[in-house]
Amino acid sequence: DIQMTQSPSSLSASVGDRVTITCQASQDISNYLNWYQQKPGKAPNLVIYDASNLETGVPSRFSGSGSGTDFTFTISSLQPEDIATYYCQQYDNLPRAFGGGTKVEIK
């Protein structure tokens, strides 16, 4: 089974800061990786699909990169509405796997 290691588990940054989250797969998953944003009490919302494609309607300050085993999720300029927990998910293989999540807070 593929394991997804996400880091950091939490971070605190100022409005306008660049924020970076990483996700590492235990084996090659090509670009079969999604990034989700989850706000408290809500279902997850897709932000990035196929590792680097911005979902329709998502602000362009969000981006993703990587392939194979190493992936990066970036918020170029953190905004107050970006406060949430972010998860990566691989869909190259079954069983599916999520990363442990990164809680993003405002400093």
Added chain:
Amino acid sequence: QVQLVESGGGLVKPGGSLRLSCAASGFTFSDYYMSWIRQAPGKGLEWVSYISSSGNSIYYADSVKGRFTISRDNAKNSLYLQMNSLRAEDTAMYYCATDPETPYGMDVWGQGTTVTVSS
């Protein structure tokens, strides 16, 4: 509009059973691979089970294998999760969602239904 609506959650004693349902609307349900994902209180997302569009291919997380059964009825645009031999550690919000493997598919999640296993 495009949506998934879960139902069937509730409070159940350890060893008991529940059947979750997920009603799809606004898209061609029969084209989509589907998954159940859960989230224990204060914890991260855990994938639970997958079913292909035809229902011929099914997978489970090791934590639920042998206790949970996923199924679908494409004529009724519905997805199900039969949960037996429930344990305290099954307590979670359960979401149904379209699976990312669906060719050219949308990413759709329900609002979730809460399952609490407690005596």
